[in-house]
Amino acid sequence: MTDTIIRDERRGDGGRARRQRMIAGTPQPGLPVRGLKGIVLLIACALVILPFLAVVSTSLADQQQVTEAGGYVLWPERPNLDAYRAILSGGVVSRALMVSIGITVAGTALSLTCVTLLAYSLSRAGSFLHKPILLTVLFTLFFTPGMIPTYLTVRQLGLLDSYWSLILPTMVGAFQVIIMRAFFQEIPGELVDAARIDGANELQILTRIVLPLSKAVIAVIGLFNAVAYWNAFFNAVLYINDTEKWPLQLVLRTYVVDNAAFGVDTADIAGTVMPPAQSLQMAILVISLVPIALVYPFLQRHFAKGMLIGAVKG
Amino acid sequence: MSDMRISRRRFLEVTGGLAAVVAAPSLLSACGGEGGTSPSDAASANNAVRLPTYTPWDQVSPDLPATPEGVMAGFYSYPTPVDAFSSPPLAGAEPVEILTSLLGPLPPAAGDNAYWQELNTRVGTDLNLTMTPQADYPNKLATVFAGGDLPDIMLINTTLANRSDVLTRLCADLTEFLSGDAVNEYPFLANIPADSWPNMVYGGGIYAVPIPRAVVGTIFFSRADLIAERGLNPEPADFAEFRELAEGLTDAANNRWAFGGGDTGNGKNVITFVGNMLGVPNAWKEEGGAFTSEHETEERKEAIARTAELVQAGVFHPDAIGGKLQERELFGNGTLAFRSDGYAGWDILADTYPVEVGAVQAPKFDGGGPGVVRAGATSFGYTAFKKADPERIQQLLALCNWLAAPLGTSEFMFRKFGIEGTHYTMENGAPVRTAQGDTEVKVPLEYVADSPHVLGPRDRARVDAQRAYQEAAIPNIVRSAAEGLYSDASVNKGGQLTKIADDGALEIIAGRQPIEYWDTVVDNWRRQGGDEVRAELEAAFAEAH
Numbered sequence: 001m002t003d004t005i006i007r008d009e010r011r012g013d014g015g016r017a018r019r020q021r022m023i024a025g026t027p028q029p030g031l032p033v034r035g036l037k038g039i040v041l042l043i044a045c046a047l048v049i050l051p052f053l054a055v056v057s058t059s060l061a062d063q064q065q066v067t068e069a070g071g072y073v074l075w076p077e078r079p080n081l082d083a084y085r086a087i088l089s090g091g092v093v094s095r096a097l098m099v100s101i102g103i104t105v106a107g108t109a110l111s112l113t114c115v116t117l118l119a120y121s122l123s124r125a126g127s128f129l130h131k132p133i134l135l136t137v138l139f140t141l142f143f144t145p146g147m148i149p150t151y152l153t154v155r156q157l158g159l160l161d162s163y164w165s166l167i168l169p170t171m172v173g174a175f176q177v178i179i180m181r182a183f184f185q186e187i188p189g190e191l192v193d194a195a196r197i198d199g200a201n202e203l204q205i206l207t208r209i210v211l212p213l214s215k216a217v218i219a220v221i222g223l224f225n226a227v228a229y230w231n232a233f234f235n236a237v238l239y240i241n242d243t244e245k246w247p248l249q250l251v252l253r254t255y256v257v258d259n260a261a262f263g264v265d266t267a268d269i270a271g272t273v274m275p276p277a278q279s280l281q282m283a284i285l286v287i288s289l290v291p292i293a294l295v296y297p298f299l300q301r302h303f304a305k306g307m308l309i310g311a312v313k314g
Numbered sequence: 315m316s317d318m319r320i321s322r323r324r325f326l327e328v329t330g331g332l333a334a335v336v337a338a339p340s341l342l343s344a345c346g347g348e349g350g351t352s353p354s355d356a357a358s359a360n361n362a363v364r365l366p367t368y369t370p371w372d373q374v375s376p377d378l379p380a381t382p383e384g385v386m387a388g389f390y391s392y393p394t395p396v397d398a399f400s401s402p403p404l405a406g407a408e409p410v411e412i413l414t415s416l417l418g419p420l421p422p423a424a425g426d427n428a429y430w431q432e433l434n435t436r437v438g439t440d441l442n443l444t445m446t447p448q449a450d451y452p453n454k455l456a457t458v459f460a461g462g463d464l465p466d467i468m469l470i471n472t473t474l475a476n477r478s479d480v481l482t483r484l485c486a487d488l489t490e491f492l493s494g495d496a497v498n499e500y501p502f503l504a505n506i507p508a509d510s511w512p513n514m515v516y517g518g519g520i521y522a523v524p525i526p527r528a529v530v531g532t533i534f535f536s537r538a539d540l541i542a543e544r545g546l547n548p549e550p551a552d553f554a555e556f557r558e559l560a561e562g563l564t565d566a567a568n569n570r571w572a573f574g575g576g577d578t579g580n581g582k583n584v585i586t587f588v589g590n591m592l593g594v595p596n597a598w599k600e601e602g603g604a605f606t607s608e609h610e611t612e613e614r615k616e617a618i619a620r621t622a623e624l625v626q627a628g629v630f631h632p633d634a635i636g637g638k639l640q641e642r643e644l645f646g647n648g649t650l651a652f653r654s655d656g657y658a659g660w661d662i663l664a665d666t667y668p669v670e671v672g673a674v675q676a677p678k679f680d681g682g683g684p685g686v687v688r689a690g691a692t693s694f695g696y697t698a699f700k701k702a703d704p705e706r707i708q709q710l711l712a713l714c715n716w717l718a719a720p721l722g723t724s725e726f727m728f729r730k731f732g733i734e735g736t737h738y739t740m741e742n743g744a745p746v747r748t749a750q751g752d753t754e755v756k757v758p759l760e761y762v763a764d765s766p767h768v769l770g771p772r773d774r775a776r777v778d779a780q781r782a783y784q785e786a787a788i789p790n791i792v793r794s795a796a797e798g799l800y801s802d803a804s805v806n807k808g809g810q811l812t813k814i815a816d817d818g819a820l821e822i823i824a825g826r827q828p829i830e831y832w833d834t835v836v837d838n839w840r841r842q843g844g845d846e847v848r849a850e851l852e853a854a855f856a857e858a859h
Contacts, residue, residue, distance in 0.1 A: 067646040067666075067667055069643075069647075070643050070649050071643050071644075089749060090421075090426075092422050092753075148460040151457040151460060152461065234453075237454055243420055243423050246420065250447070254416055278643065
């Protein structure tokens with residue numbers, strides 16, 4: 001993307017030519033400055049990478065090393081997969097992983113569809129019941145029901161122990177609707193008018209004109225939704241009694257929220273040697289991070305673009 | 315947007331919690347109908363109820379028998395198990411719905427869990443457990459009560475708001491089945507020490523079965539090996555010697571410190587221990603019907619001042635105060651020489667780390683004998699039953715009885731370790747879990763009903779050391795004067811009040827406030843609910859005596 005231009009600069013002092021490296025129109029700084037920048041960047045990268053490395057390394061470390069280090073290790077001396085084996089044995093976690101993937105994919109798709117449709121109709125002045133619906137959406141932004149009313153509603157709808165209870169209550173976020181509506185409103189009306197002259201109906205205008213222009217905002221809202229569905233566990237605590245339907249985060253929580261957080265309660269009288277608690281917790285972090293880390297690079301391009309929308313006009 | 319969702323969830327939790335507190339009384343009175351008892355009726359009746367008679371089960375004798383004062387029984391090895399039941403206790407009964415807490419990893423569901431299937435066979439009916447991680451349990455319980463469809467058996471956690479109302483109006487009265495000698499019908503419930511029962515009494519009736527915990531409570535563990543290595547005195551005779559010991563164990567240059575800040579990171583571990591030297595009461599003391607909180611005593615103030623001095627002296631880990639350390643790991647690798655932990659921590663620390671774990675008794679501050687030992691909570695929670703006909707209640711009690719079969723019975727071995735050959739094998743006289751056992755035998759039955767904890771079975775030296783500690787500590791046990799008395803304010807505002815006191819003490823030991831600041835803290839503590847708790851406790855006490 002950056003163009004390196006080497007150009008001759010002829011100066012008036014006897015025609016001596018001096019070649020200078022230019023990067024995107026700016027002269028390239030000298031070696032010391034570049035070195036300093038490199039060091040600063042290295043430190044910045046290390047600040048990001050080291051915690052990750054510590055998490056992965058600790059998850060692979062054995063008890064002796066964790067004890068010697070007093071918690072986190074930077075490099076496992078005797079790497080082993082005991083922590084992962086302990087978590088993944090018995091099939092509970094792998095099952096929960098499938099549940100979470102299902103909820104995330106289905107939930108994100110449903111959320112995006114509903115939010116897009118709602119935001120688009122609310123972005124067109126004069127659409128059916130425009131004002132009351134907009135006010136209702138805004139109302140839910142400012143007044144949220146409590147845990148118990150929400151629970152009672154879910155229960156009365158017969159959704160307890162159903163995957164739907166993990167999707168429907170959070171499917172349409174008012175704030176998302178407002179962001180998307182604002183984005184749609186920025187799309188020039190002339191484009192819509194032109195489409196209409198060409199004979200397109202509202203649905204065609206949405207799918208052929210508006211959505212292709214809105215990839216960035218869709219990616220952003222989609223990612224936000226996916227992360228929220230992926231990380232959600234509290235609704236499952238309340239609505240899902242059947243542990244076979246628990247999402248990954250809730251199952252992993254049973255490892256993290258261990259005795260350490262509540263003072264020891266009972267010692268395991270069989271004297272079973274479990275992997276170190278710290279390694280288990282870090283292994284859990286890795287397991288729950290991987291899917292998001294896999295998806296993020298593909299969305300990141302849109303994500304960055306989406307963040308800049310509206311920042312600069314022109 | 316994700317922030318938005320998180321904040322919304324937080325908001326739900328907060329408003330939900332409030333809703334539970336606000337909604338519960340009206341909701342409860344709606345369900346309770348006529349016959350609700352007023353607090354004064356309740357207190358006078360509390361006095362009248364006869365607690366279950368304690369009859370230790372004696373078909374298997376431990377190597378070291380339990381004492382009536384609360385020293386735990388000890389086992390050096392696994393006794394040959396006897397069959398305590400000849401037939402499934404709930405044969406032919408309806409399935410039992412159970413709601414309980416989960417403190418470990420989630421076990422596979424019944425369909426994929428050979429242990430759970432065998433459990434159902436041995437009990438005689440299906441046990442349908444709804445398990446909820448401990449941290450989320452209060453919210454789960456609040457929604458279950460709000461929804462109105464209670465399970466047959468539920469664990470009531472100690473922080474549930476309006477606990478007395480919930481138990482007496484929504485749950486079954488167990489008095490006629492458990493009071494006095496009636497409990498002999500359920501020999502393993504009769505085997506639960508008397509210490510665990512008083513808190514099960516509400517409104518003049520027994521409304522729950524305890525999950526017994528030993529009265530010994532929290533222990534101040536030490537790295538006995540480090541103390542010996544440096545030739546220090548492991549049994550300080552007064553505060554000055556204790557301070558010497560702490561200073562002797564501290565070596566800043568080598569990252570060696572005496573204390574961390576405890577699991578709450580506010581130095582309460584040491585404040586409490588120094589308080590034990592000074593004779594600070596356990597939560598509440600009573601004199602002539604008047605109640606005084608531990609926070610209001612001069613001794614408590616003194617304990618905070620002395621702890622602040624210890625912080626100044628540099629014997630605390632530099633990140634201890636106001637931070638949260640991985641204390642167990644740091645104890646294990648020698649960075650910390652002391653750690654305050656529940657009594658079960660002894661085995662956990664000694665099994666996990668290759669170190670010698672010791673326990674320090676608090677001496678009197680100025681010497682001349684032992685200090686006090688604060689009694690621990692004698693029950694993990696309250697196992698309550700949904701209202702039902704007597705026949706069903708008897709079935710549920712029979713289930714709890716089965717679940718409380720102690721070490722020495724085949725029922726205990728199955729409950730804790732599963733099926734021999736499948737979930738565990740016996741090696742050198744002790745069970746060793748198989749991989750399948752590690753995964754499947756995680757059904758949290760111990761948070762439905764359990765037998766009293768015992769020391770061991772472990773190697774003789776450790777059991778003897780634990781036993782010796784308890785024999786020395788138990789005579790100095792102080793119980794709270796509020797034990798067995800109920801105060802709504804104490805349950806509903808307890809967390810907030812504890813925070814006021816802890817935060818105030820933290821300000822002082824961190825050196826941000828002088829010790830005089832403690833008076834302001836106590837004033838605030840009284841205004842925010844401390845006085846209200848006192849008034850309720852005094853009223854309850856007056857009624858009961």
